[in-house]
Amino acid sequence: MKEPPWQTRWPERISYGLSDAADNLVFQMMTTYLMFFYTDVYGLSAGAVAVLFVVARIADVVESLIIGYMIDHTHSKYGKSRPFFLWYALPYAVMAVLTFVTPNFSSTGKLIWAYVTYLGLGFLYTAVNSPITSILPTMSQNPRELTLLGVIRQFCGSSVQIIVAVFTLPLVKFFGKGDQQQGFFWTIVVFSVISLILIWNTFLHVRERFTNREIAHQPLALVIKMLRKNQPWIIISIVIFLFWLVTAIKNQTTVYYFKYVLHNADLVPWANSFTLTxxxxxxxxxxxxxxxxxxxxxxxxxxxxxxxxxxxxxxVYTQWLPVLFLGVTINSIGNGIVVGLVSIMIADTIRYGTSMGIQAEGILASTDDFGVNMGLGLGGLITAGLFELSGYAPNQVQNAATLQMINLNYVWLPLVIYLIMFVVLHFYDDQRMVRAIAK
Known part of the structure; x- marks a missing residue:
């Protein structure tokens, strides 16, 4: 069967990729440094943060489905997914800044502020991120072109993740001049302004070309019926959840490992720089x-x-930095392969659903944010909860139990989760899906 011609050009491809870069400027700040910000800068207890992360992620799971439903029922001259970049970019940037504001409230007031801003940011992140995945299968019908678009997206997103991971703490130190509250605030202001510009740029340049109007706005009951039969979508959804679970656990623990185990927080940017691979x-x-x-x-x-x-x-167990950094380097190459394929494989499941007579790219794409939110939420709960149980005390010498918990999160839990990911992916029936799409 002859492949369809390519429909996109490089300005559109780059603009599409920059949408993920825009989201990750804020998202990476959340996944890597927000727990540290809440406990060591804002003054919340690890237990309170653990509960906040659980509540936020439960809310985000619901929000992912809501945004997916909204996309599937959007009637606009711009399409179904594209207008979300226009509508929600500014609120997203503003809420990101508010999340890192540190008002001088009471302990209860601080916690309420954290809940309002973090929950709001979670909803708005979903509103600007889900369309990146849902719009992909409508941009082209050429499988290799979709793969290229997915690779460009992840290359841009991963590049920004690394930039944020490496430069956040130096920027905090530069802007704060000893005041971490001011440092985090001005760092997120810079990231949010850039994010806003890039999201709007995506709206201006990307196009939805392949929407079947006859099956594009199907009732939710029919969509759910299709989802039950879409085995590849179910499997990749579980893999996405597991990937972000392990990512949350490792990313959130990195700063604690270098600060409290190796007693050198200045090594965090160095360690994160090796994720460039x-x-x-x-x-x-x-x-x-x-x-x-x-x-x-x-x-x-x-x-x-x-x-x-x-x-x-x-x-970790020899505390020999060259070996540790080599491990980060190799692990990051694998991470790039896995996460780079996520949106591409979701696009395949969306096209598979279309072969069943249901074009529901919003709901199916919401599995990406659903998995991200569930993984980050449970990862945050595990990390903060274990720290709380072990007696973690911010900015002090940690007890032996806390040091063991740090090593558990940084080394052993990721090993177990990677093994589970491999086993789950074994059941992904890609051959049946490819045959159905080709008909």
Whole structure:
């Protein structure tokens, strides 16, 4: 069967990729530094933060489905997904700044402020992020072009994740001049302004080309019936959840590991700089998917993640930094392969749903944010909860139980989760899906 021609050009491809870069300027601040900000800068207890993360993620799970439903029932001259970039970019940027504001309230007032701003940011993040995934299968009908678009998206997103991970603490130090509250505030202001500009740029340049109006706005009951039959969507949803669960646990623990185990928080930017190799993994997708199926390519990525985590384990327990950083390097290559394939494989499940007579890209794409929110929520709960149980005290020498919890989160839990990811992905039936789409 001859492949359809390519429909997009480079300005549109780059603009599409920059949408993920825009979201990650704020998102990476949340996943990597917000727990540290709440406990060590804003003054909330680890237990209170654990509960906040759980409540926020439960809300986000519902919000993901709501945004997906909204996308599927949007009637606009701009399409179904594209107008969300226009409508929600500014509120998203404003709420991001408010989340890192530190008003001089009582303990209860601070907690209420954290709930209002963090829950609001979670909803608005979903509103600008879900359309990135839902719009992809409507931009082209060429499988290789969709893969390229997914790779460009993840390359831009991963690049910004690394930039934020590496430069956030130096920027906090630069802007704050010893005052971390001011440092975090001005850092998020800079990131939010850039994010706003990039999201609006995406709205201006991307286009929805392939929407079947006859099946584009189906009743929710029919969509749910299709979802039950869409086995690849169910499997990839579980894999996404597990990926973000392990990402949350590792990212949130990194700063604690270097600050309290190695007693050198200045090493955090160095450690995060080695995650630059995730870009190698993202770029390898275009090569590997010419040889292997997307499923086997993702399985290979998980194997690389496992290998890197084992090397990191050796570095942690010998406290030999070259080995530890080598582990981060290898693990990040695998991360790039896995996360780079996520939106591409979701796009396949959306097209598979269309082959069943239901074009519900909003609901199916919401699995990305659903998995992100569930994974981050449970990851935050595990990290903060274990710290609370072990007697964690911010900005003090930690007891032996807390140090053990840090190592558990940084080394052992990720190893177990990677193994579970590999087993779950084994049941992903990509061959049946490809045959159905090709009909």
């Amino acid at each position: 995730s870009l190698i993994g993202v770029l390898l997708i275009m090569v590997l998917t010419r040889i292997l199926s997307k499923k086997k390519t993702m399985q290979l990525g998980i194997i690389v993640e496992l290998a890197g985590q084992l090397v990191l384990l050796a570095g």
